[in-house]
Amino acid sequence: MREHVLRRQVVEEMHLRRWPHLPPEGEIVQIAWVVAPEEREKELRLLKTGLADGAAPPSPKDRHYSGQLYNGTAFAWERHTEGTSVTVFxxxxxxxxxxAKVREWMERFPGQVVRATHINIVPDEAAAEAMLERMPFRSGEMVSSRLAGGNRFWSDFRIHEGNYGRVLIAANGCDPVALSRSVQQLQELGNYRNMALLALPEVREQWVELDVVEQRLxxxxxxxxxxxxxxxxxxxQVSGLSLELTNLSNRIGYRLDATKAYAELVSERLEDLQPEPISGFHSLKDFARRRFLPAVRTCAAYRERLDKLTARSADLTALLRARVETRIENQNAKLLESMERRAAQQLRLQQLVEGLSIVAISYYGxxxxxxxxxxxxxxxxxxxxDLVLALSVPVTMALIWLFMRLAKRRLLNDPDP
Incomplete structure (x- = not known):
């Protein structure tokens, strides 16, 4: 069988990278980074240092790897379009x-951290209530919902000690497979949320620049x-405005497109999790609706405004071009009119010269x-x-005029040689 070179890669893309089955008690640490292309090699070298003895390291082309660390702890590494995530179970x-040693190994990975999460999983809500007293959550900002598998989570989605966000999950008898899928989707929702919001600070900064550009337009x-x-x-002026708008678009265009894509993924994960609101807490949907969606709409509004200003700049450029072309056409019309006047003057002068030449030739004749x-x-x-000469003058002039007229007609009617 002659396979397409990309067949297996395409098939792999159709399968989700599932986490290992999670028991109803444990801890998970996950860090997600934005990694530059030149940092990828360092990332792989560091990843190899944490693998168990004899484990085959991932290749530079791999996008997902799961196995065990040197101490037998399960982990998963995944390379994304813009970055990397490492999860330790x-x-x-x-x-x-x-x-602490495993966390120190994770924190040495290259790149810029966009999200770091420490998750505690307990068997039921009674155990969770006991642990909540020791969790650093802000009571007025607690978000809690029951998810599709029956498990429940608590978090305030803030950064706490050690620069980690904290999440508490009560398994509530959820099947290990379903629990793993639910926690993974919850983490993906948070990661995509942070990636989507990376454009927001830059949008707020550039909004003032758009005000200046609009005033100049x-x-x-x-x-x-x-x-x-x-x-x-x-x-x-219009060239400078167009260049400025192009620079603004180039600076943030990719980030805005990524925000739109990540926002759609967040919506999909919310739908998959099917969070149920719980009295006394902010629900996950409410949190997304009140905090996340306004930020996404701000980015979309900026993109729409940038596109409109770019279109206005193009319209004004076209208007200026039409104005310049109209002036050139008017100048050409005046030039043609002047040329016509000169041609008419030259024709009259030529006719005068012809009349004088007839008199001169007649005189000599x-x-x-x-x-x-x-x-x-x-x-x-x-x-x-003398009488004969006097009578010959009009005859001579008439003959010369007739001869010149016939010669002129012949020259004008004959094609170029």
Missing amino acids: FTGAHSDKEF RQFAAEVSDPNSRDDMLLE VNLLAYVLKGAAHAVPLGDV
Whole structure:
């Protein structure tokens, strides 16, 4: 069988990277980074240092790897489009020293941390209530919902000691497979949420810049309508505005597209989790609706405004171009009119020269005829020579005029050689 070179990669993409089955008690630590391309090699080297003896390390082309660390703890590593996530599962007995050592290994990974989470899983809600007293959650900001598998979570989605967010989950007899899927989806929702919001600070910063650009566009529109304004100065202004808008789009365009994609993933995870509200707590849907969706809409509004200003800049550029072309057409029309006047003047001058040339040629012709008649008068009696010469003047002029007219008509009618 001759397989397509990408067949197996495509098939792998169709399967979710499931976490290992989770028991009803344990701890999970996950960190997600934004990693630059030049940091990928360092990331793989560090990953190899934590693997169990004899474990085959992932290749540079791998996007997902799961196995055991040097101490037998299960973990999962996944490479994303913009970054990486590492998740470590403490499902058995472990010491605080070993827990701190694994966290120290994770924190040495390259890149910029966008989310770090410490999750505690307990068997039921009674155990969770007892642990809540020791959790650093802010009581007025607690978010809690019961998820699709029957398990329940608590969190305030804030950064606590050690720069980690904290999540508490009560398994409530949930099947290990369903529990693993539910916790993974909850984590993905949080990770995608943070990735989606990376554009928000930059959007707020650039919003003021858009205000300045919009004001300059209004001023430019007024100057374009002023017939006394110089076209070269207007062209310089609109070129600067277009360049500035292009730079703004290039700086944040990819981030805004990513925000839109991540926001859709957050909505999908919310739908998958099917969170049920619990009296006395903010529900997961309410938290997303009041905190996350406004931020996403702000990014979308910025993108729409940027696109509209870019379109206005293009319209004003087209208007300026039409103005310049109209002025050029008017100048060309005046030039043609001037050329027509000059051609008419040249034609009249040429006709005057032709009339004078007929008189001159007739004068020389009559003089030549006078020499002939005076010479012939000595041999043949011609009568009054002066009278003959006087009568020959109009005849000579008429013949010369007719000859020139025929010659001119022939020259103008004959094709070019």
